[in-house]
Amino acid sequence: MTDHDLAALQHRLAEFAAARAWQPYHTPKNLVTALSVEASELVEIFQWLTPEESARVMDDPDTAYRVRDEVADVLAYLLQFCAVLGVDPLAALAAKIDRNERRFPRPAGPGSEPPAP
Amino acid sequence: MTDHDLAALQHRLAEFAAARAWQPYHTPKNLVTALSVEASELVEIFQWLTPEESARVMDDPDTAYRVRDEVADVLAYLLQFCAVLGVDPLAALAAKIDRNERRFPRPAGPGSEPPAP
Amino acid sequence: MTDHDLAALQHRLAEFAAARAWQPYHTPKNLVTALSVEASELVEIFQWLTPEESARVMDDPDTAYRVRDEVADVLAYLLQFCAVLGVDPLAALAAKIDRNERRFPRPAGPGSEPPAP
Amino acid sequence: MTDHDLAALQHRLAEFAAARAWQPYHTPKNLVTALSVEASELVEIFQWLTPEESARVMDDPDTAYRVRDEVADVLAYLLQFCAVLGVDPLAALAAKIDRNERRFPRPAGPGSEPPAP
Numbered sequence: 001m002t003d004h005d006l007a008a009l010q011h012r013l014a015e016f017a018a019a020r021a022w023q024p025y026h027t028p029k030n031l032v033t034a035l036s037v038e039a040s041e042l043v044e045i046f047q048w049l050t051p052e053e054s055a056r057v058m059d060d061p062d063t064a065y066r067v068r069d070e071v072a073d074v075l076a077y078l079l080q081f082c083a084v085l086g087v088d089p090l091a092a093l094a095a096k097i098d099r100n101e102r103r104f105p106r107p108a109g110p111g112s113e114p115p116a117p
Numbered sequence: 118m119t120d121h122d123l124a125a126l127q128h129r130l131a132e133f134a135a136a137r138a139w140q141p142y143h144t145p146k147n148l149v150t151a152l153s154v155e156a157s158e159l160v161e162i163f164q165w166l167t168p169e170e171s172a173r174v175m176d177d178p179d180t181a182y183r184v185r186d187e188v189a190d191v192l193a194y195l196l197q198f199c200a201v202l203g204v205d206p207l208a209a210l211a212a213k214i215d216r217n218e219r220r221f222p223r224p225a226g227p228g229s230e231p232p233a234p
Numbered sequence: 235m236t237d238h239d240l241a242a243l244q245h246r247l248a249e250f251a252a253a254r255a256w257q258p259y260h261t262p263k264n265l266v267t268a269l270s271v272e273a274s275e276l277v278e279i280f281q282w283l284t285p286e287e288s289a290r291v292m293d294d295p296d297t298a299y300r301v302r303d304e305v306a307d308v309l310a311y312l313l314q315f316c317a318v319l320g321v322d323p324l325a326a327l328a329a330k331i332d333r334n335e336r337r338f339p340r341p342a343g344p345g346s347e348p349p350a351p
Numbered sequence: 352m353t354d355h356d357l358a359a360l361q362h363r364l365a366e367f368a369a370a371r372a373w374q375p376y377h378t379p380k381n382l383v384t385a386l387s388v389e390a391s392e393l394v395e396i397f398q399w400l401t402p403e404e405s406a407r408v409m410d411d412p413d414t415a416y417r418v419r420d421e422v423a424d425v426l427a428y429l430l431q432f433c434a435v436l437g438v439d440p441l442a443a444l445a446a447k448i449d450r451n452e453r454r455f456p457r458p459a460g461p462g463s464e465p466p467a468p
């Protein structure tokens with residue numbers, strides 16, 4: 001991963017919206033809705049693909065571009081949503097992984113049956 | 118934002134899935150689908166709220182917990198999706214902000230009409 | 235509502251897909267994914283609107299066309315999903331309304347507090 | 352398909368909401384958001400399944416119940432959304448199939464390559 005800093009990107013997004021007077025649109029409800037719309041645009045790339053085809057989407061430069069573009073949109077709205085509500089997404093994820101490690105203990109060894117993911 | 122490192126969290130997620138033998142489930146198609154399902158679970162918290170109520174969700178501790186929990190799930194699947202496809206989400210977002218700054222030039226001054234966000 | 239029959243439309247959709255050899259793509263998983271993608275395209279029309287603006291979308295002919303077009307897509311994938319799984323959507327909805335009438339009893343009279351919708 | 356009439360179900364849904372004073376919540380924006388959330392709950396059932404497993408979901412009675420329940424929720428919100436905006440979903444779908452028959456002409460015969468669905 002590059003050294004672009006998440007907080008710096010979040011700051012650029014806030015500056016960008018402020019310069020265009022978009023804050024009134026950026027209610028938590030609208031931002032989370034936009035996040036889900038962008039997530040679906042990412043899903044759309046995969047909707048008719050087999051699991052195997054889905055693993056090869058980056059082989060085609062145009063599709064790879066679309067994937068990166070939609071990933072950026074999802075992350076942008078997630079960061080803006082977190083900014084307006086004062087949520088720290090990295091702390092939230094770290095806490096969730098901690099909880100999941102207690103909830104789904106590491107299996108004893110090979111051959112043990114994993115739970116559903 | 119805390120100093121939890123995005124790459125370190127992505128690594129913990131990969132370890133977690135590997136220890137439970139979940140990788141066969143983690144096709145790009147399944148991960149992006151799970152991402153959109155989690156985004157909708159975040160939307161669900163807001164679906165009947167007015168814009169004003171949506172700005173106050175963090176005032177209620179239980180709702181605040183749910184918001185952080187769903188943010189974590191969205192980010193977890195986004196990072197896992199990016200990992201299996203070799204996408205750098207921070208570089209993708211930085212490139213997208215660059216493109217948007219060219220596509221939506223900063224308006225000349227106060228009173229200029231902003232485009233739709 | 236017009237007298238177009240739901241079963242007849244479902245039959246036209248099946249004919250349409252069969253004539254183009256699309257059935258291999260029409261797994262339940264793919265169809266439900268496409269349903270959710272189309273639902274998000276409908277959401278996209280509303281994402282930046284206030285509640286009041288959202289009530290007036292049909293005043294603009296172009297937006298009204300988009301709304302009808304996306305409603306058609308959502309219904310098309312819902313009917314195709316139900317067809318491949320042998321689900322009767324109208325019977326499912328009738329049964330659900332029956333259950334909801336028991337789960338959320340009609341309030342005693344004016345002034346009683348409604349539950350969340 | 353059963354002889355439950357779509358218009359009659361739409362009427363029952365409107366009665367149900369009116370008796371509970373839920374109309375203020377039922378803006379087009381909220382209803383379409385709820386539609387997309389329910390579509391994602393239907394997706395959730397399938398998210399980790401292979402295409403083959405997804406074709407057998409109705410073999411398990413509990414899963415079959417969940418599928419029918421979520422289909423009902425999707426259809427309920429679609430009908431309520433259409434009712435508040437005055438959209439006829441069956442006419443919209445019939446018009447869309449007409450357009451698609453012009454846009455994707457029936458292929459000449461066996462062996463011709465179908466377009467993406």
